[in-house]
Amino acid sequence: MRVLVIGSGAREHALVLAVAEDPSVTAIACAPGNAGTSAVAEQLGVDAIDPDAVTALAKDWKADLVVVGPEVPLVAGVADGVRKAGIACFGPSAAAARIEGSKAFAKDVMAVANVPTAHCEVVDNPAHLDAALGRFGPTWVVKDDGLAAGKGVVVTTDFDVARKHALMLLDGGHPVLLESFLDGPEASLFCFVDGRTVVPLLPAQDFKRVGDGDAGPNTGGMGAYAPLPWTPPGFVDEVVETVVRPVVDELVARGSSFSGLLYAGLALTSDGTQVIEFNCRFGDPETQVVLALLRSPLGKLLHATATGKLAEHPELDWEDGAAVTVVIAADGYPGKPRTGDVITGGELEGVLHAGTRRRDDGAVVSSGGRVLSVVGVGKNLKAARKQAYATVERVHLAGSHHRTDIALRAAKGEIATPVA
Known part of the structure; x- marks a missing residue:
């Protein structure tokens, strides 16, 4: 093939x-x-x-x-x-990819499918913004209704910050989605879908904020780990039955059957598991850790999904243990990144390239904001973290930065789901 x-x-x-x-x-x-x-x-x-x-x-x-x-x-x-x-x-059709391309469309699908998600309101006129913001808070979640590479979202307790971000989006011609804030830890679940058959992968968690302790602005993702030892028993099966399958069936009912990878971004709240967003493809950086643990041949799995034969595919086989990935970002990211800096250590095992290119002289240089993704695998999260960060220390990119706390709280057993 x-x-x-x-x-x-x-x-x-x-x-x-x-x-x-x-x-x-x-x-x-x-x-x-x-x-x-x-x-x-x-x-x-x-x-x-x-x-x-x-x-x-x-x-x-x-x-x-x-x-x-x-x-x-x-x-x-x-x-x-x-x-x-x-x-x-x-990969899904353009019609099915609207599940990510339009947050308002995704919310409508979830409402019809009775999928639990945050209360929301779409604002497309600045004159209606202040009244709408007044119906939310004290933590405001302000999103770009379209694609924004993970950086179109602001979560803040400051009304003025929320209002400024919303006005910026509206001034750019982008409708704004306001959402109620969901408490509890977040999780990502990837599912292969070929229309009606749903095959889940391991759940993962990513880190959107640029700095340690979830400080600073949102990014495309600064790291991830899998699996999630803190999720309750039966978590994946519950999400498939109450979230993924109803949405898949609703897309079929709308004539927009989904084929490819459906990604559910979830919050495990005091009111139960709720959807933050859907993506229509493999997430980045969660893909790096999930695929590091997958033993089943990926080519056959992708082909079975693409040809409608997912139900015939054998049960997935996974490595024991855990995986952690740490993103090395360029100076200036998530703002305008500095590019053209030489990278050393990019050939090491576990180092995946993102924003890189090879110069005519053979040197590998940075060409984007998220430059490398360093993956470590071990018998548990502590061992996987140790391997990932040991490799990070051997990579050099002038002015680069990375988070030092990827999977740290999970490795220490400090994450718990809220109790209703």
Whole structure:
């Protein structure tokens, strides 16, 4: 099987590495890829958000399976174009990808499917903003209704900060979603879906804030770990039955059947598990830890999902133990990152590339905000953390920064779900 992966981040590097371990895969390409994926996959140039360009590339390269990593190409209809050409594609249609592309659409789906989620209100006119903000708080959750790469959300107890962010979004032509604040720890659950069949993966937790102790602004994600030792018994089965399956069935009822990876962002609150958001693809950086623990051949699993044969796939096999990933970010991130700095240690085991490129002289340099994702695996979270941070210390990127507390509270047993 010839597999073409679309994307250029650490998620795609993790996908490429996992697919390469599948004996049924005979060739792998990544477009546009990065300096890390170039070591294990053929690099191909493409405009990843152009359905015609991706489809033409898949046909020219004779791909048997196209795997679309990021959300923007999916919302743009890349999977539709590839499937129309008769090529199997892992990733939902543009219609189904609205579950991430429009938070208002996702809220409507959840309301009809009776899925527990935060109370919300959409504001598309600045004249209505203050009255709407007055109906929320004392902690305000203000979101961009569209795609924002994890950075369009502000959670604050300061009314003025909430109002400023909302006005910025509205001034840019983006509707604003106000939500009630959900207490309790957060979790991410990935599920393979091929229309109606749902196969969950291990739950994970990511860290959105840029600094230790969840300080500073939101980012695309500064680290993650899996599994979650603090979740209650039966957690995954409960989420599948009360959250994922009802949404999958509602999308079918709307003529927007979902095929690919459905990601549920969850809060384990004092009122039970509630949905924060849905994504239409593998999350980054959670993918890096979940795939590090997956033993089942990934190529076959992706192909079964893309071809509607997920129900026939064997039960998933997992490594014992835990995985932790730590993101190394460029100076300036999550604002404007500094780029072009030389990276040393990028070839070490467990180091996944995101914002990197290889110069003509062969040096690997930074080319984005989140530059590397360092993965450690061990018998438990403490051991996985130790391995990940030991590797981080061997990587050098001038001016870079990373969190030092990824999975720390979980490793110490300090996370508990609220009691109603």
